[in-house]
Amino acid sequence: MNADKVLDAKGLACPMPIVKTRKEMKAMESGQVLEILATDKGAKADLAAWAKSGGHELMDSQENGDVFSFWIKKG
C-alpha cells in the first residue's frame, strides 16, 4: 500500500507510538496516508481506537515477525 509518509516507531513503548503518530498526522493533509511501523503489541488496538476517535481511517495493518505495520488515512 502506498503511503505519503512513513513513521518508524519500532522499539518505542506505549504511549510513544501514538504520541508520534498524532504529531505526524497533524502535519499532514486530509486524505493523505501515514504508514506506521511499531513493535509494541498494544499499538494495534490503541491505533485502531485512536484513529476512530480522531475521525481517521485505519485502512490496513500487517504483521511481519515482530513488526506491525499500519496505514492510516487522515480524516
Next chain:
Amino acid sequence: MTVTAMKASEVAKKVVNNEPLFILDVRNGDAFADWKIEGGNIQYLNTPYFDLLDGVEEVVSDLPADRDVLVVCAKEGSSVMVAEMLSEEGVHAAYLEGGMKAWSEHLEPVKVGELRNGGELYQFVRLGKGCLSYMAISDGEAAVIDATRMADIFLDFAQEKGAAIKHVFDTHLHADHISGGRAIAEATGASYYLPPKDAEEVVFEYEDLENGLEIAIGSSKIEIEALYSPGHTIGSTSFIVDQSYLMTGDILFIDSIGRPDLAGLADDWVGDLRESLYTRYKDLADELVVLPAHFMIIEELNEDGSVSKKLGDLFAENHGLNIADEQEFRDMVTKNLPPQPNAYQDIRKTNMGKITPDEEVQREMEIGPNRCAVR
C-alpha cells in the same frame, strides 16, 4: 509535585480490605470493558490516554478529592504520563507500577487452614485473573496444586517456610492460564502429576493422576487423595486434603460451576459434569471446605481475602448445584456460554509442552479474565 507508584500488592490490600479507591483507567475502551481491576469499593473512569494528550483538564473535575486516585494502563508508560499531567494541574494521583500486566501476575498468599500436627494450607489468590493455587505444607515437605505461571513465587514461598516441594499437581489441563507446575517440578525434582485423559498430547514426562491416588506429605502423613470428577475436561480430578478440604479444580466454584466446552466437547461432557457435581460430590461430607481453582466475581472473596465455602453451603446456595431438570442443566452449560478465554487454544498447547512461547508472549496470552465458569 511528584508522581508516586502504587504496587500491585498495595492495590491487592485495598481490594481485600474493601478500601476506597478511584481508578482512572487510560486503556482503550475495549480493553477496559473486557477486563479491569475489580473491587467492592472502587469507582472508575475510563478515558483512553490518547484522548488526554492535549491535556487532562477535561477529567480533572471528575476526579474525587476524598479518595486515592490511581491511574492504570496496560504496562505503565501511559499511566505515568497521565499521572504527571495531573500533577501539573495540581491533582495528586499515583500510577500502577507495571500496569495491568503486574496486576495480572500478582499473587496474594492467604492461609486457609491448619492441617494435622502443625501443617498449613495456603491459597494463592491471583486477584487480577481470578486464579487460585494451593500449597500444603507439613513437616518440611510441600505439595503444590494448580500453580500459576509465576513459578518463582511458589519456590520462594516454600523456601521461606523451610519446606521442600515434593509433589506438584494440576487438577486438569488448564485453558485459561499457563501452568507453573512443570517449571516447579523441574526446579525442585518434584513429581508432576496430570490426569492422563487430559494429557494424551502432552510431550513431556509426567506421573498419572488417577482416581484413588493417595500421597502423603511430611512424617505426619497429611493425605492428599485424588477423586476423579470429569466434566470441565474429561480428566478433571479433585483432591481431598487431610480429610477436611475439597479442591474442586474447575468443576465447582463458589457461585458458579465449570463450563464443559474449553477442550472442545461440551455436549459429550455435560453428562460427566452433572454426575461429578450431583452424584460424586453429593456423596461427600457437607463439612468439607471447598477450595476451587478460580473465582469469577469479587463477591466470592471471604473477608480475609480467601475463597472457600463448606460443601453443604454450596449445595444449598449455588444455583448450578440446584437444577433438578437434566435438560435445563444441559442447556445452561452448553448454550449462551461466555466468550472463551483469550488465546485458550495456545494456552492449552503451551501446557502440553507443544509450544514454548517466550515469557513476554506468555504474558500477553494470559491477558484478560479467566472465564472458566457458567452461572
